[in-house]
Amino acid sequence: xxxxxxxxxxxxELTLVLLMLGILLAFIRLLIGPDPADRIVALDLISILIxxxxxxxxxxxxxxxxxxxxxxxxxxxxxxxxALARYRERLAKKHDRFKTIxxxxx
Amino acid sequence: xxxIVTALFLIAGGIFSFIASLGMLRLPDTIIRMHAATKAGALxxxxxxxxxxxxxxxxxxxxxxIAVVTFxxxxxxxxxxxxxxxxxxxxxxxxxxxxxDELANTCDWRIxxxxxxxxxxxxxxxxx
Numbered sequence: 684x685x686x687x688x689x690x691x692x693x694x695x696e697l698t699l700v701l702l703m704l705g706i707l708l709a710f711i712r713l714l715i716g717p718d719p720a721d722r723i724v725a726l727d728l729i730s731i732l733i734x735x736x737x738x739x740x741x742x743x744x745x746x747x748x749x750x751x752x753x754x755x756x757x758x759x760x761x762x763x764x765x766a767l768a769r770y771r772e773r774l775a776k777k778h779d780r781f782k783t784i785x786x787x788x789x
Numbered sequence: 790x791x792x793i794v795t796a797l798f799l800i801a802g803g804i805f806s807f808i809a810s811l812g813m814l815r816l817p818d819t820i821i822r823m824h825a826a827t828k829a830g831a832l833x834x835x836x837x838x839x840x841x842x843x844x845x846x847x848x849x850x851x852x853x854x855i856a857v858v859t860f861x862x863x864x865x866x867x868x869x870x871x872x873x874x875x876x877x878x879x880x881x882x883x884x885x886x887x888x889x890d891e892l893a894n895t896c897d898w899r900i901x902x903x904x905x906x907x908x909x910x911x912x913x914x915x916x917x
Contacts, residue, residue, distance in 0.1 A: 687792040691844075694796035698803035698837065705810035712813050712822070720819050720876035727868055728813050728826035732806055734861065735834035738841040739799060747845055750853050753838070757857060761864040768871035775879030 695743045702736045719774075723767045730760030795844040802836030805829050818884035819876045827869035831861050 706729055713725040734753045741749035812825030835858045842854035877892060 691792040691796050694799045698799040701803035701807040702837075705807045708810040708814045709826075718819055718876065718879070718881045720872060720879065720881055721822065723872050723875070724819065724823045724826050725813060727872065728810060728830050731826075731830040731834050731861070731865070732810065734857070735802060735806055735837040738834070738837045738857075739803070741841050742795065742799065742844045747850055750838075750841065750850060750857065754853065754857055754860070757860055757864070761860075761868060764868045765871055768868070768875045772871075772875040772878055775875065 691742075695739060698739045699736070699743060702732055702739060706732050706736070719771050720768075723764065723771060726767070727760070727764045730756065730764070734760070791843055791846055795840045798836050798840030798843060802833045802840060804833075805836060806833030809833055818887070819881045820873055821884065823869055823872055823876070827865045831865040834861055 709725045709728045709732065713722050713729070716722045716725060734757050737749050737753040737756065741747065741753075806829070809825055809829035812829065813822055816822045816825055838854050838857050838861075842851045845851075883890070
């Protein structure tokens, strides 16, 4: 085993550990986030980090097909983030309208 | 040579991703946290995908890597804009040191052009 292989293996393992720690920290924000918008942001960050994790894992296992998984995961994660953000906005609007109508009828 | 470039890009991407999630945990306010998550997170994931393209170093993988990086760079601002708008319009509490709020009166649902719900505008359905 030559020098470059050792360097690459160490770098890949360090990157995987950093990404897993990052996902763990984002999970803490997902749990404690005071607003639903905080949780949506944390989910968005987790999905971006999982795309990076898939790419790093494709280097670690020397398997090219993990990149296809990363493409599909990025697509689905974007759609999920958009849907959750629109849901949050609609919820806020409904709540606001409800308050306004109650103020009128007071 | 390729292995050294791959290792450098991998470590840079991992550090940027870790900084993004550190900011996610430590920053004081939803909108500031969204700033950390989208920019640093997209940069970290993009660097790791570039590292993966350097590692395999063939045409098909490189083209797919370019597609993924382009897709991430296109969708991260859109997602950030949507989350930021939803967070601001649901009147999330801003940081206490926020001293300028230029959108202060724009996010009122009673302003008609801000109303994006199609069901509440019957005249637009008549004009079709």
